[in-house]
Amino acid sequence: MAATPDSAETSALRTTPLHALHLELGARMVPFAGYSMPVQYPAGLLAEHKHTRSAAGLFDVSHMGQLRLVGADAAAAFESLMPVDVMDLPAGRQRYGLLLNEAGGIIDDLMFVRRAGDIFVVVNGACKEGDIAHIQARIGQRCEVQPLPERALLALQGPQAAVALARLAPEVPKLVFMTGMDARIAGCDCFVTRSGYTGEDGFEISLPAAQAETLARALLAQPEVKPIGLGARNSLRLEAGLCLYGNDIDTHTTPVEAGLQWAIQKVRRTGGARAGGFPGAERVLAQLDGRVPLTRQRVGLVATERVPVREHAPLENMDGQTIGEVTSGLLSPTLNQPIAMGYVPPDYAALGTEVFAMVRGKPVPMRVSPMPFVPTRYYRG
Numbered sequence: 526m527a528a529t530p531d532s533a534e535t536s537a538l539r540t541t542p543l544h545a546l547h548l549e550l551g552a553r554m555v556p557f558a559g560y561s562m563p564v565q566y567p568a569g570l571l572a573e574h575k576h577t578r579s580a581a582g583l584f585d586v587s588h589m590g591q592l593r594l595v596g597a598d599a600a601a602a603f604e605s606l607m608p609v610d611v612m613d614l615p616a617g618r619q620r621y622g623l624l625l626n627e628a629g630g631i632i633d634d635l636m637f638v639r640r641a642g643d644i645f646v647v648v649n650g651a652c653k654e655g656d657i658a659h660i661q662a663r664i665g666q667r668c669e670v671q672p673l674p675e676r677a678l679l680a681l682q683g684p685q686a687a688v689a690l691a692r693l694a695p696e697v698p699k700l701v702f703m704t705g706m707d708a709r710i711a712g713c714d715c716f717v718t719r720s721g722y723t724g725e726d727g728f729e730i731s732l733p734a735a736q737a738e739t740l741a742r743a744l745l746a747q748p749e750v751k752p753i754g755l756g757a758r759n760s761l762r763l764e765a766g767l768c769l770y771g772n773d774i775d776t777h778t779t780p781v782e783a784g785l786q787w788a789i790q791k792v793r794r795t796g797g798a799r800a801g802g803f804p805g806a807e808r809v810l811a812q813l814d815g816r817v818p819l820t821r822q823r824v825g826l827v828a829t830e831r832v833p834v835r836e837h838a839p840l841e842n843m844d845g846q847t848i849g850e851v852t853s854g855l856l857s858p859t860l861n862q863p864i865a866m867g868y869v870p871p872d873y874a875a876l877g878t879e880v881f882a883m884v885r886g887k888p889v890p891m892r893v894s895p896m897p898f899v900p901t902r903y904y905r906g
Contacts, residue, residue: 538560541585541587541588541737542677542738543677543738545738546738546741546742547752550566552564552752553566555755557588557755558588558649558650559588559650562585563752564754565756566751570754570756570757573757574753574761576753577723577757578683578725579683579684580749581683581727582681582723582751582752582757583679583744583752584680584753584754585677586680587737589678590648590649590672591646591672591676591731592648592657592670592673593644593646593670593673594643595643595668595671596667598667599643599644599668599669600614600639604793604803605663605664605803606624606625606659606660606663606664606803607622607623607624607625608623608625608789608806609623610799611639612799616639617639617706618703618704618705619636619703619718620637620638621635622636622788623780624659625779625803627804627805628776628805629779629804629806629808630775630779631783632652632655633649633652633770634649634785635648635649636720636729638718645705645716645731652770657670657672673731676732676733676734677733678729679730679732679737680721680723680729681721681728681730681744682721682725682753683725683727685750686727686728686749689744693710693744694709694710694715694717696708697710700717700719701906702719702726705719710743713733722767723762724761724766724767724900724901724902724903725761725902726902726903726904763864763865764857764864764897765901766896768823768866781812781822782819782823783822784822784824786813794813795814822871823852823867823868824869824873824893824894825893825894825895825898826851826854826865826867826893827865827894827898828864828882828889828890829891830889830890831856831863833856833884834851834863834882834889835855838851838854838883839851839882840867840869840880840883841881841883841888842873842880848873848880849867849873849880851865851866851882852866854866854867857899863889863891864898865891869893879891880892880893
C-alpha cells in the first residue's frame with residue numbers, strides 16, 4: 526500500500542462520492558487505482574479486520590468499474606471473451622469471470638450478473654478503462670457496451686451484514702450467495718448482490734453516486750456496522766485465499782496456473798457443448814487437460830515462525846535454489862501467524878511441502894497449506 530501522498534499527487538487523484546464522509550470519519554487516505562481511498566480509520570487495521578469477521582464492515586469500492594451489456598446477442602458476445610458459461614446463466618444469478626488475452630493470460634477478473642434486460646459487470650478499479658476499451662473493441666458491434674461512471678459501489682460484509690441490512694430493506698436478506706435483485710434501501714435506488722471479497726457473508730450495493738452518502742450514513746447508523754478501509758479489505762481477502770489482480774494474477778498468468786479452473790464450467794471445457802471459442806483457449810484447455818504440463822502454480826503458504834512475509838519475497842528450496850516468489854503476504858489477524866500466496870513449480874505444490882521465503886536475506890520456513898486460510902461463510906440458504 527502506498528504511503529500518504531503529497532499535495533501535488535493528491536490533486537491528480539480522483540475521489541469517490543464518499544470522499545467527504547471518509548475525511549469526516551477520520552480516514553487515512555492513500556492513492557489507490559488512481560483514486561484517493563481510505564486505507565484505515567482511527568480504530569486501525571486490526572480492529573477493522575476483526576470487526577468485519579465478527580459483525581459488519583462497510584467498504585467504499587466505488588473506484589471499481591461498472592458497466593452494462595445490452596442486446597439480444599450480449600450473452601454470447603460476452604462469452605466469447607471468457608472461458609465462462611454466460612449463455613446458460615439464469616436471470617438474477619451472478620458469476621465470477623476472467624477476461625483473457627490470446628496467450629490465455631488474465632487481463633482482469635470480474636463479476637457479472639444476468640439481469641432481465643442486460644448483463645451487469647463489475648471490474649477492478651485499476652483495470653477499468655482498459656477493460657471497457659477491450660470489451661468495446663471486441664464485442665461493441667454485437668451489443669451495446671454502456672459504462673456506468675455515475676454509479677457508486679458499497680460493500681457490506683460480515684456475519685451481521687444481513688441483520689443490519691434487513692432493518693432498511695427486509696426483502697434483501699432473502700438473497701443467497703451469488704444472486705442479485707433491485708431494491709429500495711433507505712430511499713435509495715439500489716441493485717444488490719449477495720457477494721463480496723472478504724470470505725464472509727455480505728452484499729455489494731450499486732447505486733447512483735448522488736445517493737451514496739445517504740445510504741452509507743443509513744448503514745453506519747446500524748449498531749453492527751463500522752467503516753472499513755483498504756488495509757483490512759486486503760487482509761480479509763488474503764485469509765479467504767482470494768486473488769488480488771496485479772499481485773496474484775496478471776496477463777502472464779493463466780487461470781489453470783492460478784488455480785482458478787473452478788471458474789471454467791464444463792460446457793466451455795474440452796468435450797463441452799461450447800468448448801473453447803475464447804482467447805487463449807488452446808493453451809488453457811491443454812493445461813486443464815494435462816496435455817501441456819504446468820511450470821508453476823499458485824499455492825497457499827503458512828510460516829512456521831512469526832516473521833511476516835510480504836509480496837516479492839523469493840521462495841527457495843532446501844538447497845537454496847530460487848523456485849518461486851510470494852505474490853501476497855501478511856500477518857493474519859485471525860490466525861496470528863504469517864500467511865502468503867505465491868507461485869512454485871508443481872513439484873513443490875503438494876500440501877505440507879516445506880519451502881523458504883527469503884526475508885531480509887534470512888530464510889523463513891513455510892509450508893504449502895490449503896486455502897482458504899480462514900473458512901468462508903457465504904450464505905447459500
